[in-house]
Amino acid sequence: MTVAVTRTKAEQAYSESFEAVAQKLPGGRAVAEARKAAIGAFAGLGFPHRRIEEWKYTDLRSTLKEALPPAIADATRVSVADLEAALGGLAELDAHRVVFVNGTHRPALSSAGREKGLEIGPLAFALDRSAGDASIRPSAPGQEAMIALNTAFMTDGALVHVAKGVRLAKPLLLIFVRAGKEPRLLTTRNSLTIGSGAEATIIEAHVALPGAGAGQANALSEIAVGDDAGVVHVKCTLEGAGTSHVAGWLATLGAKARYRAFHLTAGTALVRNNLLATFRGEDAKLDISGCFLGRDAEHIDTTLVVDHAVPGCESRELFKGVLAGKARGVFQGKVIVRPDAQKTDGKQMAQVLMLSEDAEFDSKPELEIYADDVVCGHGSTAAELDRNLLFYMRARGVPLEVARRLLIESFVGEALDKVEDQRLREALSAMTVGRLSGLVA
Amino acid sequence: MLEIKNLHVKLADEDTEILKGVSLAVPKGQVHAIMGPNGSGKSTLAYVLAGREDYEVTKGDILWNGESVLEMEPDERAAKGVFLAFQYPMEIPGVATMTFLRTAVNALRKKRGLAEFTTPEFLKRVRAEAAALGVSDEMLKRPLNVGFSGGEKKRMEILQMAMLEPSLCVMDETDSGLDIDAVRIVSEGVNRLRSKDRAMLVITHYQRLLTYIVPDKVHVMAGGAIQKSGGKELALELEETGYTEFSPKTPAHA
Ligand SMILES: Nc1ncnc2c1ncn2[C@@H]1O[C@H](COP(=O)(O)OP(=O)(O)OP(=O)(O)O)[C@@H](O)[C@H]1O
Ligand SMILES: [Mg+2]
Numbered sequence: 013m014t015v016a017v018t019r020t021k022a023e024q025a026y027s028e029s030f031e032a033v034a035q036k037l038p039g040g041r042a043v044a045e046a047r048k049a050a051i052g053a054f055a056g057l058g059f060p061h062r063r064i065e066e067w068k069y070t071d072l073r074s075t076l077k078e079a080l081p082p083a084i085a086d087a088t089r090v091s092v093a094d095l096e097a098a099l100g101g102l103a104e105l106d107a108h109r110v111v112f113v114n115g116t117h118r119p120a121l122s123s124a125g126r127e128k129g130l131e132i133g134p135l136a137f138a139l140d141r142s143a144g145d146a147s148i149r150p151s152a153p154g155q156e157a158m159i160a161l162n163t164a165f166m167t168d169g170a171l172v173h174v175a176k177g178v179r180l181a182k183p184l185l186l187i188f189v190r191a192g193k194e195p196r197l198l199t200t201r202n203s204l205t206i207g208s209g210a211e212a213t214i215i216e217a218h219v220a221l222p223g224a225g226a227g228q229a230n231a232l233s234e235i236a237v238g239d240d241a242g243v244v245h246v247k248c249t250l251e252g253a254g255t256s257h258v259a260g261w262l263a264t265l266g267a268k269a270r271y272r273a274f275h276l277t278a279g280t281a282l283v284r285n286n287l288l289a290t291f292r293g294e295d296a297k298l299d300i301s302g303c304f305l306g307r308d309a310e311h312i313d314t315t316l317v318v319d320h321a322v323p324g325c326e327s328r329e330l331f332k333g334v335l336a337g338k339a340r341g342v343f344q345g346k347v348i349v350r351p352d353a354q355k356t357d358g359k360q361m362a363q364v365l366m367l368s369e370d371a372e373f374d375s376k377p378e379l380e381i382y383a384d385d386v387v388c389g390h391g392s393t394a395a396e397l398d399r400n401l402l403f404y405m406r407a408r409g410v411p412l413e414v415a416r417r418l419l420i421e422s423f424v425g426e427a428l429d430k431v432e433d434q435r436l437r438e439a440l441s442a443m444t445v446g447r448l449s450g451l452v453a
Numbered sequence: 454m455l456e457i458k459n460l461h462v463k464l465a466d467e468d469t470e471i472l473k474g475v476s477l478a479v480p481k482g483q484v485h486a487i488m489g490p491n492g493s494g495k496s497t498l499a500y501v502l503a504g505r506e507d508y509e510v511t512k513g514d515i516l517w518n519g520e521s522v523l524e525m526e527p528d529e530r531a532a533k534g535v536f537l538a539f540q541y542p543m544e545i546p547g548v549a550t551m552t553f554l555r556t557a558v559n560a561l562r563k564k565r566g567l568a569e570f571t572t573p574e575f576l577k578r579v580r581a582e583a584a585a586l587g588v589s590d591e592m593l594k595r596p597l598n599v600g601f602s603g604g605e606k607k608r609m610e611i612l613q614m615a616m617l618e619p620s621l622c623v624m625d626e627t628d629s630g631l632d633i634d635a636v637r638i639v640s641e642g643v644n645r646l647r648s649k650d651r652a653m654l655v656i657t658h659y660q661r662l663l664t665y666i667v668p669d670k671v672h673v674m675a676g677g678a679i680q681k682s683g684g685k686e687l688a689l690e691l692e693e694t695g696y697t698e699f700s701p702k703t704p705a706h707a
Contacts, residue, residue: 403506405557406528407503407504407536407537408617409557409561409617410556411560422545422547425547
């Protein structure tokens, strides 16, 4: 069925802007072809809007009103000190760093050391060599338009390969910095392959320097976790008060793989993190957890699909949100259990603490179960701080602000406890607590 | 001195009056006991002393050391020395008992113009009090009151009371839920705190507690007012007669 559609100004502008910048985007002929096809697909689809079920609560057609100039081969100056400040608690971690400023790799700010079995480099190089044209067209239901836009405009990102059986000594810290006053579109992509039996910790941080202009980001991460591999995969979305960040996060898990993902989201005007995790081999375990903190009129949407396509796998999700001001939180979590996926064990929970009467939380947990021998559960709650607990604490002399802070920290602490590595957990806790002060005040 | 003057209290969001003219005075250095049937308003009085916002004072006043506390927030009252040991202590998930104790103790010391405790000073005090009250190290590490037995929670209340050094101690049924030995241990803890600078108000249903914590006065509360006051022997009398004498809901001195 073809329907004549009218495109918004922003949608049209992105198609036009592609024509103008296509020559400057990295990639050989095959890549250029793929980009062209992608922008064509986007022109047909337009931004996702509320009449598409998955985008009911986050209507990009109405929120992304303006097309921003894509940042290409950007050279905005960023000092190491600026970068450290923007990283907050993560700056403390001893990690291999790969830094991208406004979507362009910055070797001078990076410090990716060598480790046996680790290949790490900017995606732009690989695109220039036109490696793996198939890999540049990932797909995920509901994410077609935004992935197409990502394919069309992506400038850079990390290409990581961890060889079979290799245990990385240090975590990888992939840093995406927004800098400079001009509002821009940043389009980045990470492609991560973890060989069978390998172990790695990968942290993605999307941060903004103080004074960075409002903007848009389209980020995509793909990760393939090999059989028996163990991966910790963290994302911090802290893009700045005027920025919208729409991201895809596509993971596949091999047999007996262990995959633990954690998302910290705060301080960004509009966020849509779109996660899809697919079990490809039996007896794998995944845990995707996180916390999101919203204030002012921030809008934070976590949409998650866990696809149990094979038997015997375990999935756990725990998301904790704290919403102040007029912030709006969205959590859509879908667990699919395919007919073959017997002995699936899936549990999902989203809990939100409402610090103001004007805050809003929309939750849509869904179970789609086609197998009979499974244990699945989901739930979601939204509550205010317990007045009785506050009274108890205050009656012991604890001032109201401190009592509130203790209760909120303990609330998000349950999600942070999912991060097993102590150093990493402490870094993330420090960042969370730092952001909380802005909500409680 | 604690002075409660013709106190009328209703639920904040309803018109139900619970306290109907309570008058009571507890001088420093004294321990007074309040006894009375279920639902007579004892806990309500205790909560109102501590500043719980579910209740509204419609008439009367509460003075502590000559100063009205009615306009004070609960933490301000605590800074002035008011402490309430809850009938049902609350569980605070995710907040370690030690962290909580330290936060409370130091917040109060700061407000009272005293130096905050250093970590070693604080630990020394907690350990000493905990040992005296039979509170284990393991309990101190757990989130406050979470998974504690009824009796353990009550011990923890008295531990907090000792640590926070209040000058007005209100204990709401601290003895219920305690085994026979624990009643003695907790009573000893309370008796250690008895001093000429402290006033204590002990709410209980059992005369047994008052053989350990011997009160200067006993008050009978029924129908939201004090119906009778007497010496410690009044507790024994009540054990014999029960509360039938007070069942008509007309305050003795309205
Ligand atoms: N927050 C509240 N909401 C509704 N009713 C209340 C509330 N607090 C107290 N009441 C009512 O007020 C009356 C007095 O209650 P209170 O708890 O003070 O009694 P009590 O003397 O402590 O009883 P007990 O010996 O059982 O502990 C009861 O009828 C109770 O149901
Ligand atoms: Mg009571």
